[in-house]
Amino acid sequence: MSFKPALIVVDMQNDFCPPDGSLAVAGGRDVVPLINDLLGSPRFGLKVATQDWHPVDHISFATNHPAPDNKPFESFIEMRNLVGNRPEQTMMQRLWPVHCVQGTKGAEIIDEIDVSKVDIKVKKGMDARVEMYSAFSDSFGNMTSGAGGVNLDLAALLHSQKITDVYVVGLAGDYCVKDTALGSAKAGFTTYVIEEAQRCVDPTSWDGVKQALQRGSVSVVDAQSPEVRRVLES
Template sequence: MSRVLALIVVDMQNDFCLPDGALSVKDAMQTLPLINKLLDSNAFEYKVATKDWHPPNHISFASNHPEPNNKPFESFIEMKNVVAGKPHETMRQRLWPRHCEQGSRGAELVSQLHTEKVDLIVEKGTDERVEMYSAFSDSFGNATEGKGGVTHDLARVLRDKGITDVCCVGLAGDYCLNYSALDATKAGFKTYLIEEGQRCVDPQTWPKVKEGLAAGKVEVVSESSEHVQKLLTS
């Protein structure tokens, strides 16, 4: 069977990329040359960009919780799976600075990104009740297209386009990019993540994240690999 490729560029937004971003990821802008080369490539049948698109009352914002349990990066809450009507199911959720609020400058894709080459923009994390790192589902595995969680059922869109393989880059390597790549494999796509096309909130976690990606059948590849070089020169 012939392979049909899609590119997923995760959350290259001002709040994550710019030095003054609310949740700035160190050296995030250094990934742009590679990501733009991939967007310019003819190797991909379909190209997707994702955006965090949070309402002001989102559960992950530390400022939406009372003291003393409201310190960004440090505090955690027990989040309930209310989206699926299963509040007895809970998950430990890290709290973040207020970021990527709907309609804000911080939520915009960085201006240097070749967005004219993007076929679809997926807005995610729009349900205030639950965190959504992955572009495919919320943290409990619910894909709530049109119900407040995400604007598109990305797995269905890709299948409808005949996609077999997915290449993932973007931010952050230890959160949204990581979970998007893992969910792509769960959805049945052969999934690659280009190491130089990511940066982490906590760079020290990357070796452990790579182990988790490998365990989840995501192939982490280098920009210098033959596979990626073929993509860049197509």
């Protein structure tokens, strides 16, 4: 099969970027030049940008849970798989500050990203009942397009465009970048995360994230690697 790569730029939104983002990732804007270089490359068959697009009552927002166990970043709640009609299936969900609420400035992609080069925008996390770090499925693995979780089936779109390889960049490396890359690999695409084109909520977690990516058949590559030069050099 011939090489036809896609680029997924994950959640480069105002609320995830300093200095004013409600869930700002340190160094979040530092990745912009490399991401714009990638967006400018004609080698990509499809360029996708994702956005968290949460309702105000989203389950991950600390303000939607009672005190005292509702501290952003610190508190966890037990989340049930209501979307998949399996309420007995649960997982622990970290609580976050309110962020990327639908229609707000915080949910918009930052001005520095060249969105004119983006072919498709994927809005995710629209189902208030469940977390959705990955653009491919929610945290329980449900593809929730029918339930309002995401506005399109990204795996189906990539397959329809004969995409073979997926490059994932953006914010945050330890959450939405990681889960989107793992979802891409699970969907059957050869998948890469470009190390210099991501930043983490918790920078100390990156070594563990890389191990999780590698276990999930995702390659973590650097900006000077042959895999990246292949898409940047025309």
